Amino acid sequence: MSFPWAKHYEPKFALTKWVDERLPLPRLVYNAVGAGYPVPRNLNYFWNFGVLAGAALAAQIVTGIVLAMHYAANGGVAFDSVEHIMRDVNAGWFLRYAHANGASMFFIVVYIHIFRGLYYGSYKAPREIVWLLGVVIFLLMMATAFMGYVLPWGQMSFWGAQVITGFFSAIPIVGDTIRVWLLGGYAPDDAALNRFFSLHYLLPFVIAAVIVLHIWALHIPGSNNPTGVDVKGEQDTVPFHPYYTAKDGFGLGIFLVLFAFLIFFAPNYLGHPDNYIPANPLATPAHIVPEWYFWPFYAILRAFTSDFILPAKLWGVLAMFGSIVLLFFLPWLDSSPVRSTNYRPLYRIFFWVLVADVLVLGYCGGSPAEPAYVIVSQIAAAYYFAHFLVILPIVSRMERPRPLPNSITEAVLAKHGGTSPTETAMSGSVLTAE
The missing domain is CATH 1.10.287 (Helix Hairpins)
Known part of the structure; x- marks a missing residue:
């Protein structure tokens, strides 16, 4: 959807003009998250969770890259390498807890984001592709999280891999072959760890690429809104910046406070204590x-x-x-x-x-x-x-x-006790006549 009333990017300095003419990255950013992208004026705080999901993914990628520098994908030393990160690497405990709890925060944000889409009908035309790409992101998240859960090579990691991959053997004819292909053998071991580690490292970047497509697809029809009514004109929108950058910034602050509380005061609350026991193929946990x-x-x-x-x-x-x-x-x-x-x-x-x-x-x-x-x-x-x-x-x-309200503006003014633009125009005409 094109917005004829949207502000157009005009470089103010010679350097930015020179860059924009050769690589229009400033223009792209301006039109994506700046004043060049009008959004419905009635978005509530449930629309913050898309930005929060992006922030959570960025935290996972940054902490994951540093952790990968110290992790060893080998069944004999994987558990010890995690303990080494926790005890000997500078700020390793913080990176490990941030990464582990960041996955939980990522899923919390995405689950709220999904149910917001379900409640406000964000999957309906013309935003079907936005929704479909979102489901693809969710599937990639689940695959990435499962592989990451195996890497510490604790009791629950090992037996989780054993049980979950074992379900593939239920598929007729090809099930056992798929399971052996996934694990690189007949049971979780070094080959499985290497496979899961490489894919766990790669998939977040695939997720980031699909998120770019997700945002691109969103910018074609524009954002949905709590009324579900299409944008009728300039009066129904406000520029993304500064209105929603400020609103998203406030939401991000709340997110970071909760994230910090989880890391510093309850880092193991969402984990399982059995994962602090080294993997033992001969001892099955009571409850996997x-x-x-x-x-x-x-x-x-x-x-x-x-x-x-x-x-x-x-x-x-x-x-x-x-x-x-x-x-x-x-x-x-x-x-x-x-x-x-x-x-x-x-x-x-x-x-x-x-x-x-x-x-x-x-x-x-x-x-x-x-x-x-x-x-x-x-x-x-x-x-x-x-x-x-x-x-x-x-x-x-x-x-x-x-x-339904006739427009987003009408719904906003009715909610806050105002009058619609039509009523305002009629009042002005009466006063002029008098």
Whole structure:
């Protein structure tokens, strides 16, 4: 979408003019995050989380590069190399804790970002490509995080790799071959560590490249907004800078405070104590569990306990991957012309039920595989798929949305007790006539 009222970049100095004529990088930055990029004037703080996700990725890349200088991807010394980083490398403890907890902060931010998109309909036309690229980023994040979890080579690292890669063997005919190819052998060992380390180092840069495409795709139609109403004119927008750079800066400050609190006061709160025990292939932990951000999908994986046509193990693998692949089809599963859930009272109920359902799945995924938790996981997993495949298509066709505002400006002025531009113009005409 082009904005004819957007400010155009004009270099003020001879040097910047010379650079811009030969490499228009200043113009690109200005049009992407400066006054040359108009955005809806009613964006709330939930729109901060895209920038926060970028900041979290930058922190992961910087700390990861330094950690890679001291890490040894060898089963005999991997655990000791991590201990060396913690004890002997200058500020190594800080880098390691920042990297480990940064992954958790990254997922927290991205999960809020995803549910914001679900609530405000950011996956709907004309932003389908933005959403699809976002799901690709999420998949790459999950792969990167899983491989990173294996690298410390503690008890949970080893057995997590053993169990999760073992599920690939459920795939008929090619499953065992895929697992051997992933691990470089028949069990997690040096070859697996080398594979996971190289991919864990590479994939963040792939994520960064897809994020560039994600932002590029976003700038074509422009940002969505809480009303879901399209931009009607200049009065509906404000320049990204300084309005939203200041707002994002405030959000980033809050993010860094929480991040610092986690690093300095609760660095191991989101980790598992068994990972401070060196990997032992002969001692299976009582309760094998992945990192917390995988728990909802792990619960779906474990929800299948009986063979039906296909082995239960294969059903679990298909359901786990299907729960994410399903998100690719969301723009076409929801046929409602209204984007924002603020104007969809019936769907709003089911949205919050979905949020509760995902939280229940997360709790069950982090709990032991006992009958009570498995039964709850089965119910919650069934609802998860029913929400997207049954409830959402039906509700989008039968519900009666509330009336939408005529413009973003009208919604903003109504919220703050002002008058619409039309009313203001009419008042001015009456005064002129008098």
